[in-house]
Amino acid sequence: MGINKVMVIGAGQMGSGIAQVFAQAHYNVVLNDLDVEFVQKGMGHISKNLNRQVEKGRMTKEEADVILNRLTPSTQLEDASDVDLVVEAIVENLEVKSKLFSKLDEIVPEHTILATNTSSLPITEIAAVTKRPEKVIGMHFMNPVPVMKLVEIIRGLATTDEVYNSIEQATKSMNKVPVEVNDFPGFVSNRVLMPMINEAIFTVYEGVATPEAVDEVMKLGMNHPMGPLTLADFIGLDTCLYIMETLHVGFGDDKYRPCPLLRKYVKAGWLGKKTGKGFYEYS
Structure with missing residues (x-):
């Protein structure tokens, strides 16, 4: 199950960090939020982070520009109609997340994996509002995302091995360390x-x-x-x-x-x- 294009929903500190590490790992990334102002702020946060890396000599200005060019701002969920993976990083509220996943389920292609960056909520319950529970998974990044190595990967009750393996591979491609945990409140x-x-x-x-x-x-x-x-x-x-x-x-x-x-x-x-x-x- 190949992942080439990713949508990150939520352009706050976590979402912009997740978008940045995906873009640095050569994925095409759509950074989505409800409001243009939020998306612009998130893009600005990424640009600032990359400029800091340039100043420290960890990457060239050209490399930073290439990473930024892989990012596309968005305020429409319909922009997820051709992505391979969605990573949700919005408010930590089960009702809000469930509504979003229900909408995404109708928009994204059949093969698309839906991941949530929830830090404590049940993956199985979020998956249950979709018609693809086998393609729903938890992908819990740590803050600050560009620095922290860990990603907790949480299977829902129905998550398939194929989906888990795809997410594990994507995590490693971002130079992160995936750790599998089971679907219990708060994970580990x-x-x-x-x-x-x-x-x-x-x-x-x-x-x-x-x-x-x-x-x-x-x-x-x-x-x-x-x-x-x-x-x-x-x-x-x-x-x-x-x-x-x-x-x-x-x-x-x-x-x-x-x-x-x-x-x-x-x-x-x-x-x-x-x-x-x-x-x-x-x-």
Whole structure:
């Protein structure tokens, strides 16, 4: 099952990063979002990343231009009518994703694989809204996409070996490391990471230590490159809350109960770096 042309839906930080690594791996890429402004912002983000690589001497200006020329901006889902793979990277919401997959199922060719970059939602449930559940798969990239090597690949209940092998091969072609995991809430990465972040928030909530102290302990004591509360701010506290809620509902286990302080910050609009304030303040 050959993949030559890819549509990435969602031109935010994750989507633009995914589009960039596909384009760098010689795929023709359509970068799609609802609004021209969002797509232009995503294209600008890719251009900035590539220019940085040129400045560091990691690629030539000509090579960067060739990569950019493989990218086509789009605001119409109908532009997926001739692609071999769609990678969805929109808001982490099951209802929104399901509606999108149902629409895509009617637009894309019969052979097209539909992949979701979801960080925690069930692949099988997303696949069930399509007439091609065997061609639906999870492809969970890590942030920042151009830097991080891991891609969690998650089979739905019906995903075929042929589809899995195609996605594994595409992942390797982007110089990423595919790791197969099963379709459980949070997969591996967020099932392990988010409870740790949630517990770090509980230590602040209970007055055990300040955010600075918690992060310092984890950096110096556990050799983490970034403290869990700084990481939460970078991920987005709303995203952290949504994933914890997905784990809580999916497993029905109170060990995944989101910390009340996390809920409070999200309700206050303190979502982390993207809003300028979370556990820390950002200018």
